[in-house]
Amino acid sequence: MAPEKSSQQPDMETKLKPEPKQNQEPEAGDDLDPEKSIKKIRSIVEALHTMFPPQPVQVKLRLSRSIPPTSTLPPRSNVTLATATSAQVETSLKHDESENSIHKLKRNLRLLEEDVAKLRVLNEVVGEEVSRHIVPLDKLLQKVEKGTTKTQLTKGMKKDLEDVNKKIFNLMCQVPLLPNKRKKPGGLDSEDGEVENNGKGIECLPGIHVNDEDLKRLAVFRKVKEKFIELTTERKICLLSFAVFPENQEVNRTMLMYWWIGEGILPDGIKPEDAVKGILKEFMEKKLIEPVENKRKVEPNCYKMTPFVHSSVVLISEEIGLFSMYQKGKTPRMKHSDLKKVCLVEESSSQPEAKAKKMPAGDIETVFNVSERFPDFAFKWFSEDQSSGKKKFSPLSKTAYKMLKVFYLGRWERTANRHIEVENPELMKYLKHMTKLKLLSFQGISRIERLDDAVCKLRELIILDLRACYNLEKLPDKIDSLKALTYLDITDCYMLDRMPKRLSWLDNLEVLKGFVVSDATDVETFCLLDELKHLKKLRKLSITINKGGDFTVFQLFVDIQDFSNLEKLKVAWGGINEHNKDKPTAGPVKKFFRTVTLLGNSPVTEPELHKVPKKDPVPSHLPKKLVKLDLQCFPEAELPSLLEPGKLRTLEKLYIKGGTKLTGFGKSVPEKPTECSVKVLRLKFLPRLKVEWRELRELYFPKLEFLDKYQSPQVSFCPCDGIGIWRGKSNQL
Numbered sequence: 001m002a003p004e005k006s007s008q009q010p011d012m013e014t015k016l017k018p019e020p021k022q023n024q025e026p027e028a029g030d031d032l033d034p035e036k037s038i039k040k041i042r043s044i045v046e047a048l049h050t051m052f053p054p055q056p057v058q059v060k061l062r063l064s065r066s067i068p069p070t071s072t073l074p075p076r077s078n079v080t081l082a083t084a085t086s087a088q089v090e091t092s093l094k095h096d097e098s099e100n101s102i103h104k105l106k107r108n109l110r111l112l113e114e115d116v117a118k119l120r121v122l123n124e125v126v127g128e129e130v131s132r133h134i135v136p137l138d139k140l141l142q143k144v145e146k147g148t149t150k151t152q153l154t155k156g157m158k159k160d161l162e163d164v165n166k167k168i169f170n171l172m173c174q175v176p177l178l179p180n181k182r183k184k185p186g187g188l189d190s191e192d193g194e195v196e197n198n199g200k201g202i203e204c205l206p207g208i209h210v211n212d213e214d215l216k217r218l219a220v221f222r223k224v225k226e227k228f229i230e231l232t233t234e235r236k237i238c239l240l241s242f243a244v245f246p247e248n249q250e251v252n253r254t255m256l257m258y259w260w261i262g263e264g265i266l267p268d269g270i271k272p273e274d275a276v277k278g279i280l281k282e283f284m285e286k287k288l289i290e291p292v293e294n295k296r297k298v299e300p301n302c303y304k305m306t307p308f309v310h311s312s313v314v315l316i317s318e319e320i321g322l323f324s325m326y327q328k329g330k331t332p333r334m335k336h337s338d339l340k341k342v343c344l345v346e347e348s349s350s351q352p353e354a355k356a357k358k359m360p361a362g363d364i365e366t367v368f369n370v371s372e373r374f375p376d377f378a379f380k381w382f383s384e385d386q387s388s389g390k391k392k393f394s395p396l397s398k399t400a401y402k403m404l405k406v407f408y409l410g411r412w413e414r415t416a417n418r419h420i421e422v423e424n425p426e427l428m429k430y431l432k433h434m435t436k437l438k439l440l441s442f443q444g445i446s447r448i449e450r451l452d453d454a455v456c457k458l459r460e461l462i463i464l465d466l467r468a469c470y471n472l473e474k475l476p477d478k479i480d481s482l483k484a485l486t487y488l489d490i491t492d493c494y495m496l497d498r499m500p501k502r503l504s505w506l507d508n509l510e511v512l513k514g515f516v517v518s519d520a521t522d523v524e525t526f527c528l529l530d531e532l533k534h535l536k537k538l539r540k541l542s543i544t545i546n547k548g549g550d551f552t553v554f555q556l557f558v559d560i561q562d563f564s565n566l567e568k569l570k571v572a573w574g575g576i577n578e579h580n581k582d583k584p585t586a587g588p589v590k591k592f593f594r595t596v597t598l599l600g601n602s603p604v605t606e607p608e609l610h611k612v613p614k615k616d617p618v619p620s621h622l623p624k625k626l627v628k629l630d631l632q633c634f635p636e637a638e639l640p641s642l643l644e645p646g647k648l649r650t651l652e653k654l655y656i657k658g659g660t661k662l663t664g665f666g667k668s669v670p671e672k673p674t675e676c677s678v679k680v681l682r683l684k685f686l687p688r689l690k691v692e693w694r695e696l697r698e699l700y701f702p703k704l705e706f707l708d709k710y711q712s713p714q715v716s717f718c719p720c721d722g723i724g725i726w727r728g729k730s731n732q733l
Contacts (some may be wrong), residue, residue, distance in 0.1 A: 024260040034116045042109050047103050050257070067151075132165050138421070215315060217722040223474050224312035227286045234265040238279050239288060243317040244325065244343050244370050247310040250292050252300040253280065255412050258463050258487070262406040262439025263366065288313075295725050298706055302414075325370070333652040340365040340403065340431055344372035356380045362677035373420050375409045379427035382434060402436045410443030410465060421446040428452035441465035443489075450474040456481040463487040467513070472496060490514035491542065498526035504534045511540040517556075519547040532561040538563060542570035557619035564621040627652045636657035639666070645673035655682040656689075663688050665700055673702040682708040683715055690714040705730060 022577040142159060164320060215221050228236060245251055245389070257276040260266050266275045277661055281305060283289045288309055305313065317323045321338025325345055334348040340363050352358045354377040361381035369375050378528070382401050411418055422428075425448050431440070432454035438566030440458065442448060443465050449472065455464075456478045464485060473495045479485075480502035488506075490496060491514040498520045504527050517529050532538060543561070545551065556571065619642055622629075629643075629651055636659075641647070648654065678701050683689065689712055696715070697704055704729040709715050720726045 019084045025055065028548055035113065035120075038109055038113045038116065042106070042113075045102060045105050045109065049106065053226075054166075095478060098359060104324050115607065118179065129167065131165070135158065136246050137164065161713045212315060212651070215311060218310045221312045221315070224288065224309055225316065227288060227548055228313075234267070234713055235279055235282070237263065237265050237322070240281060240313060242289065242305050242310065243314045243323050244368060245305075248304055249308045249413075250304050251412070253277070253301045253303070253415050255414075256280075256652075258439055258441065259368070259406065259408065261462060261487075262408075264405065264438065277428050287580060295723060296708055328413065334372075336360060336364070342367050344375055344409075345367040346371045346373075346379065348372045349374050349377050356383060361401060361404075363403050364401070365403050366408075367404070368406065368408045369410065369412070369420070371418065373418065375420065376423050376427055377407060379430045382430045391580045392609060400435045401433050404434050404437055406439045407431075407434060407437055408439060408441040410441040410445050411468070412443075416444060416468070418444075419446065420444055423453070425449065429454050430456040430457055434458065435460070437461055439463045439465070442469055443467045445469055446471055449495075451476050453478070458482060460484050464489070466490050466493060468492040470494060475503075477502065479503055483508065485509055487511045488513070497546065501525060501527050503527040504531040504587070508537060508640050510537045512538060513540070513542045515543045517543060517545045517551065528559075529556070532560075533562050533564075535563075537565060539565050540568040541566060542630075543572070545571065545573045553634075553640055554617055554619060557640060557642065558617040560623060561619050561621055563623045565625055567625050568628040568630075569623070569626060570632070572632040573635050574633070622648075622651070624650070626650065628655075629653070630655040631655070631659070632657045634662055637661040637663055645676040648678055651676075651678055653680040654678045656683075656686060657682065657684040660688065662686055664690060669695055673699055676701050677703055679703055679705045681706070683712045684708070684710040686712040686715070688714065691716075693717040693719065704728070 016537055024205075080550040107442055125352075174547040195266070211641065221678070228239060231239060238256075241256070241259060242251065253276060257266075257272050260276065260279075261272055266272050270714075280289065284291060284303075289303045289305055292304060294300065294302070312327055318326065323341055323343060324335040324337040325332045331341075331347075332345040334343060334345055334351055334353055336342055336353070342359075342364055344367065349355060349372065358380050364381070367378055367381075382404070409420075409422075411420060422442075428448075429452050431437075431452065434440075435457070437458050438460060438650045440455070440461060444467070446469075450470050451466075451474075453476055455461075456476050459481070461482050464482070464487070467489045468491070470493070472490070472493045475490070475496070477500050479500050483506075485506050486508050488509060488511070493514060496514070496586050497518045499516055501524075512532070514527070515532070518526075520526055529543070532541070541560075543556075545556070560566065560569065619640065622642055627650065630653075631657075634656060639662070646666075681696075681701055681704055691700070691714070693716065696707075696718070707718065707720065709718055709720055709724040709726075718724075718726060
């Protein structure tokens, strides 16, 4: 759920009788019940939709891959060009704008209505669950006050308290993120000055850092420095990058990879993913970092530093001038380091350096947001060429910041505890000056509805990270201008309902996360799934399917079977819309579903099953290099024949997470062990899947080394541990 949507929910308990505004005339019986208000608005929007029904496209515009079009569509229109007069074209564009706005408003109202209903149910569940614990806790308090217990709690009391704590914690995790009310523009959110960073603020450094000389005399510092000296120059920078994060904080491997790619410190000739794993493995062997234990992971993907090692790394970083954000006894402060790095921290927007005139941006190489929630000001640093020392330019001069390689304004945490928003998205126009940028991250930033066309000026951009930009509705039409783009992450951008046509022209794209298959009808203006076969370097792809009807599971695998270099594929069946075929002239009647796959205790919801067309395409094979397949909310009762274990001779990892209809791996149990090469198998939220351990391990998946079974009760007799994990001898922790 996007933070903005949550923050705008009325407080039903404290605002039962609000005073109406002066310009507002409340009707009799009017109240603040959001469900009633939404229904009223929806009735109005339905009337507008009846007045402005969607019109069929008259003339199609074909975009050839080999011959780029000489003219492009208007950026805010989905209408194809017609061979009519300019007046007719203008009329059709205006009509399409109104129809598209009404369509979006209908969709957003339905999603909001679903969220309000969920919040109402959640409120009742929380109230009921919490009330259960009042009496036993009160009795415990009375026992302590009367002195009937000893000075210490008994084991039974401790266990009871722990059980209550777990239940309360589980409830807390189900409550959506509600950002704190902002205190002042450009300042902190909370009223007491304490701002959350992954659950807590970055406060002044602990006692370890107070006296540098005392720290240098410690054996742990000497050992860290000895190991640091042994590293290559590139790996020294990799290690010191941990200094910007709070101690004991979990740091995700993918985020580190993006950052290090942007800095240009990863070796050539090897996949970045493998290079990062090698670097982190060396750090672990040297006891510089430690993996975050997760029994459900075959290998770790998050890491952290112990306080003493972190303190040593911070001190070394300060000595060589790489990062300058920590001060003795004070909160971290934004500062331009000697080695041209700037870290945004809490209250950076209130510092004098936040102003463009106070920050020498001409030589900045890296801008990294550690804990700032309103990072708009960083765009303004690059509004003019300050490195030249001139405030004005001649008409022929060209503003450019050729030193800047990393512009990371988004969240580095995978959890959404820190709300970030850009108050003025228009400032993105200054991106056009960052001509040498390699990494651009807006991960988790709110209020970005579309990317400015200035992004298309970043010819050397390698990574575009837009993960969890909940308000993002549209990608640039000319996205193919990003010639060097290798990683594009648009995961959890729920408002995106189509991909730009030229997405399939990104010849260097290797990783695409969040591709949307929608039910949009103007197929000539957006990218289809099968068009991604033109991306010859594509090796990792994740897809969200929001389309029903004729787009079946079989059609999915037909579209991707010729992806020659695809190694990892993730497919999630999400909000599927149904078209009312009985009333084609009245426009599509849509039913929205939003699916969230939780690895915790929440069940997985999934779309309704659609009738399979009579003539269904049949895929002949999986992509030849595919080694990992992740299926979420699988909508069918049976797997396609090409996914039967006996035919998975190159696949090493198979994940099936969610599928209330799925009953088995094939029509019959094989009589002898198959040649299946799957080593890692995850089966989650599969209530009807029926298979025994002997069949699973000996017949279907004879090479199995790791099994993760969760809420799949009919997968029986498995020798799993208490959380549903089984590891073979060669895969023990």
